[in-house]
Structure formats: C-alpha cells, structure tokens
C-alpha cells in the first residue's frame with residue numbers, strides 16, 4: 001500500500017504528542033523539518049526525544065516497534081499502513097570517530113547536543129508539531145533562507161569525523177539547489193582524497209540519489225569542482241584538450257533527462273562520452289551495483305548509436321533493439337545526449353506503437369522443428385534459428401515450410 005503524506009504527518013505528530021503526554025521532550029528532527037520549511041513533501045519523519053529506547057518501546061509497545069538500531073538509540077515505530085514507520089531516536093552525543101566514518105560509541109544526551117552532532121545546519125533543526133514551533137540551536141533557519149549548506153561547527157573537523165559528509169554535502173547542495181559555504185567547499189577540496197574510507201556501497205547510494213534527481217547536472221559539476229569526482233569517478237575527468245566543452249555537453253545532456261530518471265539511465269548518460277561498455281561495467285562493479293543495473297548501463301552504452309539511422313536499416317536489425325527491455329531508457333538517452341537524433345527517436349516511437357503481432361511476431365521455427373527436419377542437434381542450431389528469424393522479420397519467409405526450405409539451401413551451399 002502506498003504511503004499517504006497526510007497520514008505520515010499525522011502519525012508523526014501523534015508520536016510527539018504521546019511522548020509529551022508521558023512527560024518526555026520530543027520533536028521532529030532533521031530532514032523532515034528542512035523539507036517542510038522548504039515547502040517540500042518530507043519523504044519520512046524522524047522524531048528526536050529524551051526518552052530512552054526502552055522507554056520508547058514501553059510507550060508504543062513491543063508489537064509496534066522495531067529495535068534494529070537500538071544501540072544507536074533508534075527505535076522504529078510502525079503506524080497504520082498508509083502512515084508507514086517513524087524513527088524515534090534518543091537525543092545523543094557521538095564519541096570520537098576513529099575510523100573516519102562511524103562514532104566509536106554514542107551516549108544519550110540533550111536536544112542541543114543532539115542538534116550539534118548532525119552534519120549540516122539545515123539538517124540540524126527541530127520542530128514541535130504540537131505548538132508549531134521551530135527549535136534552532138545551529139542557525140539552520142538563516143541558512144535555509146540563504147540557501148546555503150554549512151557544516152555545523154568546523155567543516156574540516158566534521159568531515160574528518162565522517163568522510164561521507166563530503167559527498168552528502170554535494171548531494172544536498174544539488175538536490176536542494178543550495179550553495180556549499182566557502183569553508184565546507186575548501187575542506188572538501190583539501191580532503192577529497194580521504195573519501196575512500198567510505199564503503200563503495202555507500203558512495204553508490206549517494207551517487208544514485210544525486211543522479212536520479214532532476215538537478216543532477218549541478219551535482220556532477222560540484223563533484224568535479226570539489227575534486228571528489230577525481231577520487232570516486234576519475235573516468236569523467238580526463239586530461240583532454242577539449243575536456244571543458246565536452247563536459248559542458250554532458251551537463252546539458254544530464255539536465256535534459258528531466259525528472260523520473262532511473263540510476264542506470266542517468267549513469268549511462270554521464271559515462272556515455274567517457275567510457276566504453278567494459279569501462280562502464282567496471283564502474284558498476286566498483287560501486288557494487290546489481291547485475292541488473294550493470295547490464296542495463298552496458299546495454300545502453302552498447303546501443304547508444306544503434307538506432308541513429310533507423311529509417312535506412314533493415315527491420316531485422318532494428319526489431320531486436322526495439323523489443324529489448326531497455327528501449328525506453330535508450331530512446332531517452334538518445335534524446336538527451338544527441339538532440340540531432342530526435343527524428344530517429346520519433347520514428348522508433350511510431351514503430352513501437354504497432355501491435356505486438358507486427359512488432360514481435362512469434363518465431364516460425366524452433367529447435368524441435370530442426371530436429372524433426374533431420375538436422376543433427378549441435379552448435380549450428382543457434383545460428384540457423386537466428387538467421388531464419390532475420391529472414392522472417394525481413395519478409396523473406398512467412399511459413400515454417402519456407403523457413404526449412406531456406407535452411408536446406410544454406411546446407412546445400414556449404415556442401
């Protein structure tokens with residue numbers, strides 16, 4: 001069942017109210033406050049409270065709560081189906097970060113300390129949904145108004161604690177369309193080479209969120225400008241003479257992809273001028289993407305020019321591409337990366353509108369037919385079936401009989 005935003009919100013407010021009634025301090029915290037103040041629909045709600053994980057579970061009941069993150073003070077509370085889950089987190093302070101990514105331990109603390117352990121001022125706000133009041137310990141409201149992404153405290157120290165924050169800075173700046181403040185920008189430029197302590201999977205999550213957002217071109221430009229690209233995606237920063245003009249065209253293409261664009265498509269558009277399918281596969285492998293995502297990226301790059309001359313091509317060459325799973329992505333890739341192919345894309349869309357019997361007729365022959373025809377089973381089957389399929393699509397044969405006759409002529413030629 002899909003989540004209903006009003007129900008999510010009502011349930012999240014209800015949680016705060018119930019904690020309050022039980023005598024605890026409780027607020028909405030982090031991204032949901034930021035998004036609400038920006039007039040965006042929060043994806044989900046987080047609640048911060050001085051209740052301990054046990055007290056939270058005691059209040060909402062074991063059946064309605066999940067304690068997977070309890071060691072960090074996080075309890076998930078399950079609401080009615082359309083409301084989803086709300087994470088309720090005990091105010092905490094983080095101990096030292098010796099691995100450059102995770103705190104060595106956490107201890108329970110106050111609202112003010114909880115705000116200051118967060119990454120950026122605009123992510124450090126609390127909101128009281130009972131009294132409709134923002135609680136701002138970190139200057140987040142001013143930065144929201146100025147559209148600035150600023151680290152809470154000293155940027156260098158905060159990025160040294162958790163290097164992922166460098167990449168989050170770029171992702172938030174892009175998706176919120178904010179500027180990164182000068183200190184944070186300089187800190188990233190100086191520390192970008194330390195990003196490698198972050199796991200490839202986590203880097204991929206950030207890249208996915210950046211590239212699937214409509215503002216992805218801004219994100220990619222920031223990645224290059226901050227030197228993070230040279231570390232995590234060196235493929236797109238080649239030492240070429242025409243690199244700047246080429247890069248500008250890539251950013252235009254990324255912008256043209258628009259909204260509702262999947263990760264494989266946006267990644268293929270980014271890599272298209274820089275990487276062949278093998279190199280793209282290596283990027284996907286590096287980020288531990290699923291085989292399905294990797295295969296889609298590679299297929300798109302392999303076929304990016306396959307349909308450019310579609311009106312002049314034989315149907316048997318066009319049809320297998322048109323009936324492939326990735327065809328919608330491929331047409332969008334062509335439109336975005338080479339607007340000159342608009343005519344070819346329109347032509348393909350007309351072809352795709354044909355009824356299935358025309359677009360993808362059932363094959364005339366199977367392996368069993370070859371066997372029954374007395375052809376010994378073997379490696380030649382595959383190529384026979386494929387050549388017959390091409391002849392069928394190109395209108396050279398229309399029945400099983402004609403197909404077998406055609407194979408007989410091939411066999412007699414090779415005798």
Ligand code: ATP
Nearest residue numbers: 029030031032043046117118119123124162164165
């Ligand atoms: P979104 O979910 O839209 O990406 P968000 O702000 O909710 O944005 P989350 O990753 O869900 O981001 O984290 C929730 C909150 O937890 C953040 O707003 C921030 O206050 C805090 N937070 C998350 N990750 C970090 C981090 N690496 N360092 C410090 N604080 C963090």
Ligand code: MG
Nearest residue numbers: 031032043044
């Ligand atoms: Mg969130």
